[in-house]
Amino acid sequence: MSSDKRPNILFIMADDHASKSISCYGAGINHTPNLDRLATEGMKFNHCYVTNSICTPSRAAIITGTHNHVNGVMTLDSKINKYIPNVAKHLRTGGYQTAMVGKWHLGEGKAHEPTGFDYWEIVPGQGEYFDPEFIGPDGTHREAGYATDIITDKSLDWIKSRDQSKPFFLMCHHKAPHRSWECDPKHKHLYKDPVRLPDTFTDDYKNRAKAAAVAKMRVAEDMTYLDLGLAQPEGPSSVVGEKLFNSWWNNDRKVPDPEDVTSLKLIDKDDGTVFTFKTRKELAEFKFQRYMQRYLRTIQSIDDNVGRMLQYLDEEGLAENTIVIYTSDQGFFLGEHGWFDKRLVYENSFNMPFLIRYPREIAANSVCNDIISNVDFASTWLDFAGLRKPTYMQGVSFRKLLQGQSPPDWQQVAYHRYWMHRDVIHEAYAHYAVRNQRYKLIYWYNEDFGIEGTRPGGEEKEWELFDLEEDPLELFNCYHEEKYADVVQHMTEILEKKMEEIGDEPVHSKHDKK
Structure with missing residues (x-):
């Protein structure tokens, strides 16, 4: 038994998992009892946001604690430089045993492989649902079975074989429920009743x-x-x-x-x-x-396997001293505005599910409505590990929020920047945005800046402002309404202050503004 009483950290992340498809978020479209357990025994966040709503940049922000213009991972085609610092390296140096299992999606080959981990085994690219291939330090091999089960098996096997004299940090990254939504055959009978069409489907x-x-x-x-x-x-x-x-x-x-x-x-x-x-x-x-059936059935295996991990922690007496987190690399559209996928800063894509349990500090059945971002995760883990946050990290520890305290100086602001202007598949426009507790300001700057995976700009630049209290479905751009003139000015000041704070270069000018 370890004499180091610092908490273990189990970080479970899905790919493209919308909050509304976790039943504790109240949409009523599916049933996820094991994920719900994290909320009933811990805390549910209603306002966790992604800094760039696409897989690769989100993962880079999480592991480095920096925004994408700093870590250099701005698009799906970007690859992380394995020599830059990351949270796993700090935790390992600080006495943690570390592991990474599942979807890495930050590049392959020696220059981009996971670093800072005592053990790692990842799927190439997006990975496969059935009989997936895995890459490890010793090479590539294929394993028979369903990806979500196998990733969980590998994660549990590592926990069982770990050095028990040290606390552990495990990143368990599932492929599911990423497109093409292929479920475990045992779940094909689920969700045959129609799902209510979103109000904005048409x-x-x-x-x-x-x-x-x-x-x-x-x-x-x-x-x-x-x-x-x-x-x-x-x-x-x-x-x-x-x-x-x-x-x-x-x-x-x-x-x-x-x-x-x-x-x-x-x-x-x-x-x-x-x-x-x-x-x-x-x-x-x-x-x-058909989309919803396939998507929700694929999620069911995640819920089953989160249940397996929670059961193991219970059986081994690890639950009390293990921080368990469940999240997704971003949100996802489930028919809202007629869409699937993500990328855009509208709420269904921007908002991430975030559930966390740590009995020693987090009250059961607690809900947080303060704003956090994925760039804050790394700083929070270091805080719990009793390690100093390095100066390069841009996120802020939200440990106080987990203890039920909302600091008076907490910055209730989330920032988003999407760089992949007119990507060849979805034609999503480049933009940046800022959100506070009521308003969201978006600048569609529509330029590619020579970023890989994008196409030339030239489209008209536009501003949007949404009053999320009056218009939660984001249907009415009120940027040009006279009664919102002061709000526009205030939100623009918040945006510019945030960009200055994190060192991101604005491309708008006074001429662009109202």
Whole structure:
């Protein structure tokens, strides 16, 4: 037994897991009893935000405690420099045993492999759901089974074999529920009842910046049939029973719907069921329901496996002194504004789920409405480990919030910057934004700055302001309304102060502003 009484830290992160698909967040669309347990035995955050709503930059912000212009990981094509400092290195130097299992997504090869970890085993790229490949210090191998189970097995095996004289820090990163939403076969019977359409599913994008209208993330128009486990009698991947493949970004998979959908036939790739449609509206709603079924079923394995980890901590007497965190690398659109995917700073994408349990300091059934960001995670872990926060880290420890205290000087501000202007798949526009407890200010600067994975800009620059108290669905840009003139000025000052604080370079000018 360890004489070091500092807490163990178990960080479990999913990929693209929307808060509303965790039942303790109250949407009522699925049931996740094991994730809910973290909320009932610990704290649920309602306002945790991502600094850049895309997988790779979010992971870089989490592990380094810095914004993306500092750590250099700004797009999906960016790779982390393994020689820069990170929180695992500080924890290991400070006496922790450290491990990383699952989705790394910060580059592969010697120059970009995980560093600061006593043990690591990662999936290449996005990883695979079935019989996934893994990369470790000794090379590459493939393992039979379902990815979520295997990543949990490896995580538990490491905890069991760890050096028990030291506290541990484990990053357990799941592939699920990332697109293409392939569930464990044992969950295929779940969620057959229709999910209520979001109020904004048929959004017409009026009263908003152009960015909302041009984004290619619509369930009805931009989601491929293969994403939904469907084939057509003739066309790409038409064979029933054929395994889905991971190159979902290949535009050849996108088959436009015919104008006359009565001629369309879609076939379930698992059981051969044939679907036909009378109207485009019927087809759009069918796609949404199919999407939600696949997405929610994939999440069920995460919930099961979080339950396995919590049970192990209970059985081994580790629960009392282990901080358990569950989050996602960003939020995700589940039909809101008609969309799937993320990237944009609108709330469903910007907001991350965050559940944390630590019986020694966190009261059961507690809820926090203060604002935190993923860049704050590393500083908080170092605080619990009793280690000094390095000067390069830009995040702030929120340990006081976990103890039920809201410091009077707590900065109730979240910052977001998305760099991948008009990425070749989703046409999302480059922007930065700031949010406080009531308002969100967005600047769509629409330039690529030569960033990899982007296309040239030239689009009109636009501002948006949303009053999230009056307009929680973000349907009405009030930036140009006279009654919000003082708010615009105030939020612009907050934005500029935040950018100055973190050293991010603004591209707007007084001429751009109202």
